[in-house]
Amino acid sequence: MALCQRSGFATIHGKLCVLMDMGQEAPVSLVHGGGGQNDTRAVLEELFRDSWGDLVRLATFLTGSVPVAEDLVQDTFLRYGSRRTAADEPAKYLRTSVVNACRSYHRRRLLERRHRPGLPRPDADNPGELWDVLDRLSPRQRTALVLRYYLDLPENEIAAVLRCRPATVRSLVQRGLAKLREELSP
Amino acid sequence: MTEPDDTTEARLRALFRAAASEIHPTRPAPRPGAPAPRTRRRAPLGLTIGLAVCVAAAAAITVVVRPWAGSGGVEPGNGSGPPGVLLAVASDGAVKLLSPETGTVVRTLVGPSPVDSSGRHLSRPDGVTAAAQVAYVGYLQPSPVIESIPFAGGTPTYVDGGVYPSANPDGTELALESVENSTESVVVRDLATGTDHTVYPSGTDVSGLSLVDRLSWSPDGTQLALGGFLTSRVPGTTRPPVVDISTGVQLLTLGAPLSATNPRFLGTTKAFPGPSRGTLTWTDAQFSGSGNDVAVVAGRPDSVCQAVPTSVLSVDPTTGRTTMVASFSFTVSDAVFDHSGDLIAFERDFPLSCPPVTTTTTTTTTTTTTTTVATMGPGPGVGSNGGGSFSSSTFSTQVAVPTRPVLYRWSDGTASRLASDIAAVTFVPQAGDPVPASGQ
Numbered sequence: 001m002a003l004c005q006r007s008g009f010a011t012i013h014g015k016l017c018v019l020m021d022m023g024q025e026a027p028v029s030l031v032h033g034g035g036g037q038n039d040t041r042a043v044l045e046e047l048f049r050d051s052w053g054d055l056v057r058l059a060t061f062l063t064g065s066v067p068v069a070e071d072l073v074q075d076t077f078l079r080y081g082s083r084r085t086a087a088d089e090p091a092k093y094l095r096t097s098v099v100n101a102c103r104s105y106h107r108r109r110l111l112e113r114r115h116r117p118g119l120p121r122p123d124a125d126n127p128g129e130l131w132d133v134l135d136r137l138s139p140r141q142r143t144a145l146v147l148r149y150y151l152d153l154p155e156n157e158i159a160a161v162l163r164c165r166p167a168t169v170r171s172l173v174q175r176g177l178a179k180l181r182e183e184l185s186p
Numbered sequence: 187m188t189e190p191d192d193t194t195e196a197r198l199r200a201l202f203r204a205a206a207s208e209i210h211p212t213r214p215a216p217r218p219g220a221p222a223p224r225t226r227r228r229a230p231l232g233l234t235i236g237l238a239v240c241v242a243a244a245a246a247i248t249v250v251v252r253p254w255a256g257s258g259g260v261e262p263g264n265g266s267g268p269p270g271v272l273l274a275v276a277s278d279g280a281v282k283l284l285s286p287e288t289g290t291v292v293r294t295l296v297g298p299s300p301v302d303s304s305g306r307h308l309s310r311p312d313g314v315t316a317a318a319q320v321a322y323v324g325y326l327q328p329s330p331v332i333e334s335i336p337f338a339g340g341t342p343t344y345v346d347g348g349v350y351p352s353a354n355p356d357g358t359e360l361a362l363e364s365v366e367n368s369t370e371s372v373v374v375r376d377l378a379t380g381t382d383h384t385v386y387p388s389g390t391d392v393s394g395l396s397l398v399d400r401l402s403w404s405p406d407g408t409q410l411a412l413g414g415f416l417t418s419r420v421p422g423t424t425r426p427p428v429v430d431i432s433t434g435v436q437l438l439t440l441g442a443p444l445s446a447t448n449p450r451f452l453g454t455t456k457a458f459p460g461p462s463r464g465t466l467t468w469t470d471a472q473f474s475g476s477g478n479d480v481a482v483v484a485g486r487p488d489s490v491c492q493a494v495p496t497s498v499l500s501v502d503p504t505t506g507r508t509t510m511v512a513s514f515s516f517t518v519s520d521a522v523f524d525h526s527g528d529l530i531a532f533e534r535d536f537p538l539s540c541p542p543v544t545t546t547t548t549t550t551t552t553t554t555t556t557t558t559v560a561t562m563g564p565g566p567g568v569g570s571n572g573g574g575s576f577s578s579s580t581f582s583t584q585v586a587v588p589t590r591p592v593l594y595r596w597s598d599g600t601a602s603r604l605a606s607d608i609a610a611v612t613f614v615p616q617a618g619d620p621v622p623a624s625g626q
Contacts, residue, residue, distance in 0.1 A: 056211035061202070070211055071592055071606055130201040149195060150202040181194045 062102035106139040133183040141176035270615040275311035289604030302342040317357030352401040402472040413471035435471040474527035
């Protein structure tokens, strides 16, 4: 049962929760241009509306699964919403957060597979050339290629997301491409 | 890119473009014209809700002991897994049987937004239980109603106006919280005759405050575990109850008269005059399938804005001794146990993010009576509490980031994702196995 329906939360519109605040200390609102609370809400809603689809697509390429991607992006938004201050560039911040969430997801999956080899791949329902080849890359190579050729990000931005030097990005991309060249060649 | 590799690069770009156009994320956005908020009033914040710190938290789960292991049945996690299926109700009202191993849908009993035999569209499920190959599902819309749905499928059939159904071990009776006639009480319905027997008149004296949100039968069918928001009211007295704003668990012995000790408190029953900070609250009480232990989810509602770790505890109802089953760094709302009493799955809740958006404070302190009740919006009954009084109610509408719970498989101390958007779930043993005792 969704916690919305218990513990003082109630769901409205099927999805939104209303929380009865019993006086808990809440962080100050996200500050966007000094706006009031309603502005904050509007900004966050707009951000959600504008970037939900793009972030889910990005996370799908990184994880191979739409449902997993949706969960990760939801997580990211929740974390962002609980920040005390707005990020300077919310869109970039969210993008980096999603990439990091996907990285954690891969780490967790590796761990799970080590303990339970028979675990089915969550992206097994995504047949197709692209998914097959992406799966052969290391998570880091995969991230680099997705950011480079799906989002068309310049090397220095990819380096910022991956927290590495641009030269490392170049090498990740080249090695990833080298692997793919065999797979993709007709 | 310095190295000339135009073909592969171009190919990759094209593949990404093509694949991106194929991905259609389901945005969990509020729909315009959706049903109005439920007007039923709830007790305030019990097991509070924290923002999970990180998405990888599932990896950080630690299992401490498994108190019910060895009590018979199958040891999960050895590759074979528990026999049986998970009976789950999705947020859209669809009822499905899922594999507890992989989360794949074994069978769909009814599809999204089922229409019952009276032609009503059912939505917002909040409880499920099963007995004798029949699922009983509690829906909140169009009004609180429990419907029965055979595993073979078919149109849902009206059972009662109520919520939180729980079938007894032999499947002859159904405990539920009845909300007909604006009163809320726990009744046991004889499924053969259709007669109701009120076993606990909860909530009838607290302005309709709902006190119970989980019912579970003991394996021998003589006791009910009541999980929810508790009062210290002694049945039969007229004194206004003191409402515990945290959650707790009571044990009700069926057949015995109600008294100060029946039901008896099992845990976290402290009564508070105000917000309960830092108190360990118990919720989600379920009898273990094999023994008489009661499993609860415990959490510490320090703040709704921070991660609130929760634990699954096993409580010995005789001694009150608790044993840790598993602890999590995030909020768990529903634990699923197999028939041998092992934790096999749990539902992780994603609470809303915290920035307060609109806050309306109503302060109508009239006396010094220590009753603080938060209500669900300015519905009827606010401010009247049968002789008591209200202090304050503060409403804080949260940021509109929709959330949905995720169902995880729990095995060998690790969690793996089974499904999302599940509103209620329970374990159903396969034919020949004992009938589950837990509700929802």
